[in-house]
Amino acid sequence: xxxxxxxxxxxxxxxxxxxxxxxxxxxxxxxxxxxxxxxxxxxxxxxxxxxxxxxxxxxxxxxxxxxxxxxxxxxxxxxxxxxxxxxxxxxxxxxxxxxxxxxxxxxxxxxxxxxxxxxxxxxxxxxxxxxxxxxxxxxxxxxxxxxxxxxxxxxxxxxxxxxxxxxxxxxxxxxxxxxxxxxxxxxxxxxxxxxxxxxxxxxxxxxxxxxxxxxxxxxxxxxxxxxxxxxxxxxxxxxxxxxxxxxxxxxxxxxxxxxxxxxxxxxxxxxxxxxxxxxxxxxxxxxxxxxxxxxxxx
Amino acid sequence: xxxxxxxxxxxxxxxxxxxxxxxxxxxxxxxxxxxxxxxxxxxxxxxxxxxxxxxxxxxxxxxxxxxxxxxxxxxxxxxxxxxxxxxxxxxxxxxxxxxxxxxxxxxxxxxxxxxxxxxxxxxxxxxxxxxxxxxxxxxxxxxxxxxxxxxxxxxxxxxxxxxxxxxxxxxxxxxxxxxxxxxxxxxxxxxxxxxxxxxxxxxxxxxxxxxxxxxxxxxxxxxxxxxxxxxxxxxxxxxxxxxxxxxxxxxxxxxxx
Numbered sequence: 130x131x132x133x134x135x136x137x138x139x140x141x142x143x144x145x146x147x148x149x150x151x152x153x154x155x156x157x158x159x160x161x162x163x164x165x166x167x168x169x170x171x172x173x174x175x176x177x178x179x180x181x182x183x184x185x186x187x188x189x190x191x192x193x194x195x196x197x198x199x200x201x202x203x204x205x206x207x208x209x210x211x212x213x214x215x216x217x218x219x220x221x222x223x224x225x226x227x228x229x230x231x232x233x234x235x236x237x238x239x240x241x242x243x244x245x246x247x248x249x250x251x252x253x254x255x256x257x258x259x260x261x262x263x264x265x266x267x268x269x270x271x272x273x274x275x276x277x278x279x280x281x282x283x284x285x286x287x288x289x290x291x292x293x294x295x296x297x298x299x300x301x302x303x304x305x306x307x308x309x310x311x312x313x314x315x316x317x318x319x320x321x322x323x324x325x326x327x328x329x330x331x332x333x334x335x336x337x338x339x340x341x342x343x344x345x346x347x348x349x350x351x352x353x354x355x356x357x358x359x360x361x362x363x364x365x366x367x368x369x370x371x372x373x374x375x376x377x378x379x380x381x382x383x384x385x386x387x388x389x390x391x392x393x394x395x396x397x398x399x400x401x402x403x404x405x406x407x408x409x410x411x412x413x414x415x416x417x418x419x420x421x422x423x424x425x426x427x
Numbered sequence: 428x429x430x431x432x433x434x435x436x437x438x439x440x441x442x443x444x445x446x447x448x449x450x451x452x453x454x455x456x457x458x459x460x461x462x463x464x465x466x467x468x469x470x471x472x473x474x475x476x477x478x479x480x481x482x483x484x485x486x487x488x489x490x491x492x493x494x495x496x497x498x499x500x501x502x503x504x505x506x507x508x509x510x511x512x513x514x515x516x517x518x519x520x521x522x523x524x525x526x527x528x529x530x531x532x533x534x535x536x537x538x539x540x541x542x543x544x545x546x547x548x549x550x551x552x553x554x555x556x557x558x559x560x561x562x563x564x565x566x567x568x569x570x571x572x573x574x575x576x577x578x579x580x581x582x583x584x585x586x587x588x589x590x591x592x593x594x595x596x597x598x599x600x601x602x603x604x605x606x607x608x609x610x611x612x613x614x615x616x617x618x619x620x621x622x623x624x625x626x627x628x629x630x631x632x633x634x635x636x637x638x639x640x641x642x643x644x645x646x647x648x649x650x651x652x653x654x655x656x657x658x659x660x661x662x663x664x665x666x667x668x669x670x671x672x673x674x675x676x677x678x679x680x681x682x683x684x
Contacts, residue, residue, distance in 0.1 A: 285661070297540035302661035309663060310509050310648050315502060316664055318493060323665050348676040352490040377492045383672025385545035395543050397669040 133157060133190030137171050137200045144171045144198040154178045155188050163201075164422015170199040172422075175237070181209030182248065185217040196228035196257075201421055204237040207269070210246040213282060218247040225253070226293075227260040232332055234263040234417070236410075236425045239322065239403065241269050242281035251287040256298070261330030263417070264288060265410060268305075269403050270321040278321065279313040282306065290329065290393070298388040299327070299395070317399075318377070322406050324398040326413070329388070332420060337394040340413045344382045344396060351378040380405050462601045465566060469596060470610055472617060474565075476558040481550045482622035482682035483507055483615070484671030489626060493670055500628050501637060503667070504619060508645050510664040511615050512652035514541070515590040516608050517660040520653070522594030523607040528575055531595060534657065538588045541660055546674045550684035555589035562596045569599050608653055612645045622682060 132155045136148035151157045156176045163172040175190075182188070194200045210219055227233045235252070242248055254262055266286055271277035283306045290299035303323070305313055317323075328337045379401040387393045396413075400406050407426055414425040468474060485503065488494045494503050518538050522531060542548035563573040575595075579585035590611065597607035616638060624634045662668055674684055 287661075297537055299543060300537065300540045301543050303665050304513065304661040304663050305665075306663075310644060310651065311502070311505050316506060317666060320666055323669075325665075345676055348673050349678065352487070352673060352677055381491060381666075381669050381673065383544075383546075383669050383676070385543060385548075385672055387540075387543055387545070387548075397544070397665065397672055399666045399669045 130189070131191055132188050133175075134192075135173060135190070135200075136193045136195070137198045138193075138195040139197055144169050144200065146171055146173070151190075154183070154186055155190065168419065168422035170201060170232075170421045172201045172203065175202060175204055177208070179211075180206065181211055182219045182221070183211050184214040184219060184247070186219045187222075188220065189222040190224075192223065192225040192233065194225065194227045194231045194233045197230045198228065199232040199234075199420060201234045201236060201425075203235075203425075207238040208240045210240060210242040210248040210281070212243050212245045213247040216247070218249055218283065220248075221250040223250075223252045224255070226255045227257065227262055229257040229259055230261075231257075232261040232263075232330070232420060234421060234425070236263060236265045236414070239267040239269045239324070239406075240284070240286075242271055242284055244271065244277045244280040246281040247283040248281070249283070249285040251289075253289045253291065255291050255293055256329070257293055259331060261332040262290065262327065263329075263333065263414070264327040265324070266327075267322060267324035267398075267406065270317065273321065279305070279317055282308075288325075288327070290327070290388075298329075299393060301325075301395075320381075320399040320401055322398070322400040322403050324400070324406050324410075326396040326398070326410070327393060328396075329393040333417075336414065336416045339416060340396055341384045341394060343413065344384045347380075348378075348382065351381070380409070382409070459601055465600050466597075466602055468565070469562075469600060470614060472621070474558075474561060476561055477554055478614065478618040479621060479625075480682060481554065481618060481684045482626065483619045483684070484547075484667055484674065485619060485622050485626060485628070486680055486682050487672075487674040487677060488667070488670050489628070490677055491670055491673060493666075494628070497629060497633070500623055501641065504616065504623075504637070504641055505644050505648075506664040506667055507619060508612060508616060508641070509648050510662060510667060511612065512648040513655075513661050513663045515660070516611065516649070516652045517655040517657045518588070518590040519594040519597075519608050519611045520604050520655065521657050522591040523598040523602065523604045526571065526575075526595055526598045528578060531575070531591060532579070532582070532585060534591050535586050535588055536584075537657060538591060539586045542588070544668050544672050546671055546684045547668075551589045552586050553683070555587040555592040558589060558596070559587050559592045562592075566596075566600070571599060572596065605653060609646075609649055612649050613642075616641060616645055625681065 133151040137144055138147050146159050149157055154177050158174040270279045285304045287302040291297055307313055382396055382398045384394055384396050411426045418424045488503055494500055521534055542551055559576050563576045566572055593611055594607055620634050620638050623629050624631055
């Protein structure tokens with residue numbers, strides 16, 4: 130049973146929400162004026178009662194973005210996943226169909242799982258040959274100020290991008306669980322944010338090339354050869370002056386091309402602070418302003 | 428791996444009445460014994476599949492200072508093996524139990540979409556293609572390998588991903604799926620540790636000790652992820668995936684991935 134349905138189609142030459150349904154614990158807010166009237170984009174804010182997802186919640190929604198339309202799905206603040214009661218898992222499922230020449234941008238704030246939370250989300254995007262898609266999917270380690278770092282039970286996030294004739298373009302699932310072989314904190318090597326940005330389609334070509342170039346430049350400066358292997362490396366580490374030089378980067382990113390004819394670019398990010406990821410997203414997605422009316426994450 | 432097979436052989440010896448055991452000049456052997464030569468050769472590091480051109484992200488991890496001491500190497504290995512278990516073993520398993528051309532092609536397409544990291548995707552394709560070429564040339568007693576390879580090349584849309592080629596060959600060489608998945612963990616660890624010695628992270632003796640120690644953890648990981656369906660394949664070490672993706676940004680590098 131769906132808890133939310135949104136259909137965006139062209140009405141009088143402009144993208145309009147022609148169907149919108151939501152029920153507890155989900156609510157959509159569709160403000161009329163987000164950007165200037167010259168841009169053709171619908172902004173959809175997804176809200177949950179209580180500002181987060183309670184143990185056992187199951188949210189399932191369906192988006193249809195018809196040919197030529199532009200829609201943005203975002204949030205007002207991070208999605209909090211509250212402590213789980215017993216072994217109950219909270220779930221969010223989304224299926225989206227993006228029409229020909231349409232653009233769907235899913236640009237939420239990060240998910241923050243409280244200690245003991247169990248959360249699973251799955252997003253399936255069905256695309257036409259010339260659809261355009263932006264997905265930002267990210268998670269923080271928890272409520273750091275309360276000392277909660279990677280302290281939840283389970284986080285699973287699946288993103289599938291599939292052609293309308295069922296060819297898989299991108300099948301990704303990230304699973305973080307406390308009961309792993311190595312502990313989650315150990316897995317994260319002191320990074321507090323894990324993020325993924327997906328850019329797909331002809332309208333985003335310029336954003337793709339910019340982010341690929343920026344990430345390459347940024348990372349090339351961060352990576353260096355430890356001269357003479359680890360033993361010497363370890364020694365120089367004990368020297369406080371060189372320690373800074375050999376510290377782990379606070380922000381790591383890498384880009385990969387995927388899909389037929391390299392239509393998609395995925396950026397994976399690990400960062401020590403949430404702010405640095407916001408800054409990165411703001412900068413890299415700024416080029417979408419003409420398409421969306423305002424710059425994402427501003 | 429060899430120990431494992433010898434144990435199986437040993438346990439069969441203690442049950443001489445079991446099917447498939449012939450008595451030849453007083454010594455007992457299983458009907459599948461000659462296959463062991465082929466199975467061991469598949470796992471031998473001398474098999475020219477190009478595995479040693481890959482560091483599984485180790486080189487990028489050193490240059491980004493994720494690994495800065497031998498303890499870091501050990502942790503990295505465990506995470507890397509966990510990710511191999513959760514992401515690739517389902518594909519090894521499926522290819523081992525179903526050596527059918529159409530199913531295999533679908534799995535290959537699926538794995539290509541699952542390996543979202545370009546560096547590891549290319550590494551998987553180059554090692555898989557090399558392994559398929561070598562196997563088709565070496566195991567001439569299994570003509571299916573050559574006919575499948577020819578058919579896949581002719582179809583032009585096959586990627587030859589390594590986990591699937593490996594699973595397929597294991598199945599055709601009569602390995603059961605548990606052994607095939609364990610063998611995949613074994614060769615992955617072997618190649619990563621070999622890369623670590625060439626990156627001067629650890630000496631050859633230390634490497635052998637480490638390999639033996641980590642094999643205990645690898646077995647736990649194997650048991651956790653064994654026989655999973657491909658729909659459950661997932662990444663458990665997203666940070667390593669990010670780091671490995673940086674490999675192409677390295678100014679100087681020894682390895683392809």
